[in-house]
Amino acid sequence: MTDKQPTAYEVPFVELLESVPNNSRLWVDFLEGMGSRHFPVGHYCHKAAAELRRLHQSEREAWRYAAELEQDRKRLHEVNAKLVEALRLMNIECQHLHHAKKDQHGYDVACPVVERIKASIAKATGEQQ
Numbered sequence: 001m002t003d004k005q006p007t008a009y010e011v012p013f014v015e016l017l018e019s020v021p022n023n024s025r026l027w028v029d030f031l032e033g034m035g036s037r038h039f040p041v042g043h044y045c046h047k048a049a050a051e052l053r054r055l056h057q058s059e060r061e062a063w064r065y066a067a068e069l070e071q072d073r074k075r076l077h078e079v080n081a082k083l084v085e086a087l088r089l090m091n092i093e094c095q096h097l098h099h100a101k102k103d104q105h106g107y108d109v110a111c112p113v114v115e116r117i118k119a120s121i122a123k124a125t126g127e128q129q
């Protein structure tokens, strides 16, 4: 078998495997009366075909799942952009924020809470500060 894709007139390999009668057997006689052995090649062909179909189905499901993830990623990217824009439009001021004890500051000092919020917005948009 080669890696090339089957053309329209070729029977897919999996169908060729399935076309082998399930009860086909190969008998091998060993030299000088050392006996013989049979191989259930029809059974093997059908097992191989079933495995190929299962793998093909798994691949299709994986591609469908990847497409869904890509749609989710795009949707979340758009939502994120809108949320960042909404944050930018807000007037974030010190007097409207909760200040933990560690964040308390004087009037003449830049508000550490506002600075952290602005840094987070800039980080979300990939801007440098």
Ligand SMILES: [Zn+2]
Binding pocket: 094, 095, 097, 099, 105, 110, 111, 112, 113, 114
């Ligand atoms: Zn403050």
